[in-house]
Amino acid sequence: MSRPLVSAVLLLGAVLVFAADAPEASVPYFTNSRDVTSSAAAPTNYFVIDEEIWSHARPDLADIRLLGSDNHEVPYVLLTKGSSKQVEEMPAKVEELGRSGDQTTFVLEMGENSDFNRVNLTIDTKNFVTQATVDGMDDLRDPKPVRMGPFTLYDFSKEHLGSNFALNLPDSRFRFLRVRVGKEISPADVKGASVANETESKALYTDLAEITGSQQKKHTTVLTWKANKAVPLDRVTFDVDGVNFMRPVHVEDEKGNIIASGQISRIKMQAHGRLVQSEDLSVSTNGAHSSQYSIVVENGDDAPLKIRRVIPQVIERRVYFQPNGVARLTAYYGDEKLNAPIYDYAKLFQTSSEAEAAEAKLGPGQHNTAYTGRPDERPWTDRHPEVLWAAMILAVAGFGFIALRSLKKA
DSSP states (O other): OOHHHHHHHHHHHHHHHTOOOOOOOOGGGOSEEEEEEOOTTSSOEEEEOOHHHHHHSOTTOTTOEEEOTTOOEEOEEEEEOOOEEEEEEEEEEEEEEEEETTEEEEEEEOOSSOOEEEEEEEEOOOSEEEEEEEEEESSTTOSSOEEEEEEEEEEOTTTTOOEEOEEEEEEEOOSEEEEEEOTTSOGGGEEEEEEEEEEEEOOOEEEOOOBOOOEEOSSEEEEEEEOOTTSOEEEEEEEEEOSSEEEEEEEEOTTSOEEEEEEEEEEEEEETTEEEEEEEOEEEEEEEOOSEEEEEEEOTTSOOOEEEEEEEEEEOEEEEEOOTTOSEEEEEEOOTTOOOOOOHHHHTOOHHHHHTOEEOEEOOOEEOTTOOOOOOOSOHHHHOHHHHHHHHHHHHHHHHHHHHHHHHHO
């Protein structure tokens, strides 16, 4: 190999030696810090991520570090307190469908060893309100079945207010369910049923600055507000006067893009001598980020809703840790290059610890007085591109020289 080519290869090898290592955590590299005063009431403590931390930490919160007085790292686990739902649904066989007095009755065969807490009926009847009762038993001849209910079933197609054909039961395990519904539903309109076992944990939310004041347009109500783009928006909840409404809603970001849609409703009606009540006043926005939001409520030809306020909310993110007798720790954050930590504590964290944890107190956020910023940690090749180009040119020249010599010899 010729001398120019050897030099080029050696230079390229030297360049690779200077590759940068993964960033390490160090106090001078964090822009912000916060005192954490732990509680001695429980071995496990937690604190909630607030707007101050969202504003200065990485968007994924990967750069948070807990340090003791001697700067030793305290392991933690970051948990998002969102809702979780597991649903196991299976069809149920409808038997003995018919009339008994002024009621429609039928039996659902559930099978053996089946856990369930909801029955979903398929019904063709429109514009009605009625009640249902359910008897649970393992033998159809059982003289003392377990009575559950009453449950309200309704369809408000005429009023455009939706329907409900679900029977929400306590956690149960029966082989048979005998269902009785009012005369408003004929046997011919009972088209089928399914049973479900649903387990759900509810989300925990932190309220952000509430929104008041709205703008009325021809068929819409619009609420617009400035937001902290660093803080995710997970849900908007409405505080509304009035009843018996169901309005489509969508949320737009700063560019006018629709980022979420849903509907809000509140029903409280006396129909056929029965009271029907239901309410849903929240729309999920799935962690959106924007410096401005607009909520658009579609009123159609109805009068605008009397919206007292709208509350933007973020799902709680909690940092769980064990202070191990240390009363005061410091939370550091604000290092965009730092990767998420990997702790055994997080891998082995138990839900029982979460349930028994005590809340630690957070001091005010402040600029880290020891902050210097990271040195230039770019790879050596990024910091000295001219050397890399010189090496490449030298290598090309070397290959050209060899080719030319070979050509002359030929």
